[in-house]
Amino acid sequence: MAKARALDRRRKSVRNIRKITRTMELIATARFKKAMDRSIAARDYTTQLAKILENIAAAGAGAVHPLLDVRPTQRTAVLVLTGNRGLCGGYNSTVVRQSLAILGQWKSERVATHVTVSGKRGISALKFRGIEMAEQFTTFEDKPQFDAVVPIGRRYLAAYAAGEIDRLDVVYTKFHNIAKQEAITEMLLPLKPPEPAGSAERPTQLASQEYDFYPSAESILEEILPASFLARLFKCFLDAAVSEQVARMVAMKAATENASGLIKNLSRQYNRARQSQITGEIMEILGGVEALKK
Amino acid sequence: MADTKTDAGVRCVIVTPETTILDARARFVTLPLFDGLLGVARGHAPFIGRLGVGAVRIVGEQGGSADRPREVFVEGGFVEVGHDAVTVITQRALHAEKIDADQARTELATAQASKAVGDDAIAARFKAIEAARALARTAGR
Structure with a gap:
């Protein structure tokens, strides 16, 4: 018995x-749907910014800006985006592994690194491996707010302009589609110079339109580059949030x-x-x- | 301009990093550019401009009320005008009716009361005052 x-x-x-x-x-499924909607809603902004950048590049301006300067890397910043909670399969560990790889690489090249980590899981994992962190955030959950990302981005912009960092890499999980997310290291600073419209796949329509610039293409470029950097940084946070929910959904299933x-x-x-x-x-x-x- | 399609007006889209807050057709749109207001109707020459702080007025919105134009407060950003479309790209946008007038006035008072030392801080203070004033003005209408 x-x-x-x-x-x-x-x-x-x-x-x-x-x-x-x-x-x-x-x-996780419900949260994923909400995070996905936010991510889609945010897409318009990036697309429109890219369109303007293309047009500026087509107008001939766009090669000179402090944010576009590529300098030899002597001091670099790394931002690692992980989740606050576990039970989501390999989501956190793959990001941590990826970040350890890049940190190891900088260490072997004797480059000073300024490490910022978001998410309790990443913080404890990196602390365990004895990595010094300059800043930590635990406030980003499944709905990152743009207003919360802006101060972080502005600090990086100021540091880059002042020459305190020569490069910024973000380690996060990129969301391709519901079946595919991968942990990647993306370089956000220096920014890639904008490419003129028409040189890529989309040939006609936009390039043929002659735009006027008020006040001038250079002045708009000066404002639009920081804005597009912030938008890209925000996109990283959104992607990380969506991927976390997908990972949790799959793990729990x-x-x-x-x-x-x-x-x-x-x-x-x-x-x-x-x-x-x-x-x-x-x-x-x-x-x-x-x-x-x- | 003897355009038979004049009635169709312009399409006005306002996007922020988080969402698209407005997508509507209107008779014309007034934009707060960095150096003053600019009206755009159908057939305006295409341009890209920098925005200042103020309200985008959407006049004669389809499906909206005829006598009260819709107003959206924007803080900086850019505008792209194509042949029949106005796209406003801004970091912060608020529908005028959703602005809290009292809070806007308090913000203005705080900005005016703050002290700034150094060129950058003074410039930032002026910017904050200008933004708060424009917000209060939009709310007050």
């Missing part, structure tokens, strides 16, 4: 766990399925144990009856 009862108890606890992981999966499999196996074992117990009891009774007959 003891074995069957123990099996039943285990089955019950697995069932409870399945309930929890299933709920977490549903929550797998956990739920695994729990269902366990329950199936445990039920089978339990039934077998119960049946053999009953058989044993019947055999005992029969044995007793035989003994009485004699």
Whole structure:
């Protein structure tokens, strides 16, 4: 009897766990949809900025700006975006691994690094490996606000303009589509110079339109480059948030399925144990009856 | 201009980094450029301009009320005008009716009361005062 009862108890606890992981999966799905909507809504801004940049480049301006200067890297900044919470598969660990790779590379080249980490998971993982962090954030959840990202971006811009850093890399999980996200290191500063419209795949329409610039192409470029940097930085935060939810969704789905499999196996074992117990009891009774007959 | 399509007006889109806050057709649009207001109707020559702080007025919006133009407060940014489309790209945009007038006035008072030392800080202070004043003005209308 003891074995069957123990099996039943285990089955019950697995069932409870399945309930929890299933709920977490549903929550992650809802959050993912919201984060995705925000990410899509933010896309227009980047597209429009890129369009203007193309037109400025087509007008002939655009090669000279402090943010476009490529300097030899002597001091660099790295921003690592991880989640605040676990239970999301390999999401945090792949970002941490990626960031360790780039930090190791800078260390071997003897480049001073200024490390900023967002997310409790990344902070504790990097602290464990003895990496010094200049700044830490734990305020970014599934809905990063642009207003919260701006001060961080402005600080990088000021540091870059003042020559305190020569390069900025962001390590985060890029969201390609729901089936594919990958941890990557993206260089945000120095900015890539804008390319004229028409040189790429989209040839006609825009390039043929002659734009006037008020006050001048150079002055607009001066304002638009920081804005496009901030937009790209914000995009990194949004991508990281969406990817985290997808990762959690997938991990919890797998956990739920695994729990269902366990329950199936445990039920089978339990039934077998119960049946053999009953058989044993019947055999005992029969044995007793035989003994009485004699 | 004897344009048969004049009635169609211009399409006005206002985007911020977080979302598109307005996408509508209107008779014409007034834009607060860095050096003053500029009206754009259908057929305006294409240009790209820098915006100052102030309200974008959307007059004769389709489906909107005829006598009260819609106003959207924007703080800096850019505008791209194509042949029949106005795209405003800004970091901060607010519908005029959603601005809290009292809060805007308090913001203005705080900005005016603040002290600044050094060229950059003084410039930043003027910018903040200008922004707060424009916000209060938009709210007050």
